[in-house]
Amino acid sequence: MTITSSAVRGRTDLCTAIENELSGLIGKRASAATAYGPDFARLWALAGQNVLGGKFVRPLLLMETYDALCQRHQQYDAADSRQRETAISIAAAIELLHYAFLLHDDVIDGDLVRRGHPNLIGSLLAEASATARTDGVNGAEGVNSADGVRGTRAGSSLHWAQTGGILMGDMLLAATHQSFARADLPHELRLRLLDLLEHTINETVAGEQLDVGLGDGVIAPDLQTILVMCGYKTATYTFELPLRAAATLAGADFAVENSLATAGRHLGLAFQLQDDLLSTFGDPRRHGKDPFSDLREGKETAIIAHARTTHAWPDIEPFFGMPELSVGDGEHVRRHLSDCGAEAFVQGLIEEQMHAFNSQLTTTIPASVRNVLLDLAGQLEGRQS
């Protein structure tokens, strides 16, 4: 009981520290942005609201791992405190990176909503459309037709909003690098973090490109490609990056860092596969999403990749990627996906990943850190949203 409440208090304190750091990083830029007029300032204001409303999954993982790795220090002195502030600045920068990726992902996918609320693009669109109706300036209608998006008032507003998404993503990517480049660390350590950042961005971009290539039919949707894509697109920056950064900042051995990274990748892949299972087979009252959106969008998941290899595929294919899929058709497809073994197959993949994750824990990872990871893994079990 005492342990639990102190753990909860620890997490609350961490959240506050991360939030303060992010408020500082964004607030200073939001203030400077006002010099460039209301539209530019609006980008920073919206980004601030969205970033500060997040759950800080990645910064928390970094800081909890960092604190666990630093427990070897019996005495906590001024140098430790300064180092921990640096760790918090890197943790906050990773949250900015996450949001930069989300924004460009939303532009690429044409999404206007995230977690039931308008995303930055959706907010900009609503504001531009409202202005156009009341006191819009003249000149845009029918002006631009090169890209097939503009050419109407509604198209212009969407173009304006998506441009905001691209540009704000660029500025957040820049802000992430600024935090890494300015980290109060010996230059050699700073270079290691910069290497890690570069590796992470490359791998996440490669994952995003694979994901889009699968959706656009440019890349063949085999299981191996889909698993690689999940690892690159999510596991790398959500799990490997915070864990490796924590190890680097805490001065852990490279063997510990590598073991943490491997464990993190397995866990990340397990989470992603479970996301896919929940989207299709989970209880929509719990996860709050359209239960057939993956099927309607024709999302190439491990479930679908397995189903393609079974006799059930001819019964599923006509409905896959059908935007107007009815609830009855959706339930029909879901039954086939379950009966053909695709659901059980992906459950098996998750178990494999969790086995590989657990086997990493028995190696070089210190016991204190093991608990951080087991706590995270515990969220996987019984997860319904």
Add this chain to the structure above:
Amino acid sequence: MTITSSAVRGRTDLCTAIENELSGLIGKRASAATAYGPDFARLWALAGQNVLGGKFVRPLLLMETYDALCQRHQQYDAADSRQRETAISIAAAIELLHYAFLLHDDVIDGDLVRRGHPNLIGSLLAEASATARTDGVNGAEGVNSADGVRGTRAGSSLHWAQTGGILMGDMLLAATHQSFARADLPHELRLRLLDLLEHTINETVAGEQLDVGLGDGVIAPDLQTILVMCGYKTATYTFELPLRAAATLAGADFAVENSLATAGRHLGLAFQLQDDLLSTFGDPRRHGKDPFSDLREGKETAIIAHARTTHAWPDIEPFFGMPELSVGDGEHVRRHLSDCGAEAFVQGLIEEQMHAFNSQLTTTIPASVRNVLLDLAGQLEGRQS
């Protein structure tokens, strides 16, 4: 004569040094990219071709200014040589930034061509379309309709290609920051360059947002806004950034740096205004562009902003932003733009900028650097493309 040929040789040597640095920066990343499959590697290969085929305007300005500022050193020792290598690395990074901006600008504008050749997006589109016709994989057609771009095979290929543009722009923006963050300099100097980079990106993004807002009819097209937009979007990163970076790297006084930056901004604005004049009134046999593309696109330039304030506007407006503008109509509009005084007005603005530029030269700027700027300004006169 001797001076000219040594100056030409100097520039050729500089071009080689910049090209080598860029080849290194891109080559190392292109090699690493092959581990992520052919599509990811293709992004780096195409980016490499495009970047290395550039004219290096910005890196040359940086290096020529840097060398001119360093002439005070009578003896050229190993430390100087190492410092100069750092300057070249920053010059090359600025070229990567330029290309990152171009790529995201092309995504935003829906452009597939630059200087008569397919840009990265155009190349990816052509390759994806060719693959789709010959051995395309199944699954994409009609799958995605959320963004109104996909939904057809052609739409999917364009979506794939534009995604490549966004992602490659992100990686080049990251690579720019990596070079700045790793610069072999005292940390304090490195921080000054990082400040400069952040300032530049903010201002360029603000300029891009204004430009898009003007095109989409979200922002009112008054002259003041258009001039501010030109300064932010082009003058900042093309002139101010290389000049300030050169001053910082050469250890010049802050007064010199500020004077160079002010001169650069005036010159940059003059170039941008002249671009607009050439597009509309220049000889298409010399500049090689569609002479009516600005009018067809409804581009909000200083020429148009002035014309709006004259009695000629009712005769121009019906044709402004008309995609199917005929040559006869185009010539009619051009005549009106000239007769109403818009052409002369913008020529006057250019003269004002050049006057302000010249008045900076008589201040704190050393004579050796003055020649670099005068050489650049000389390209403005008699320019036809």
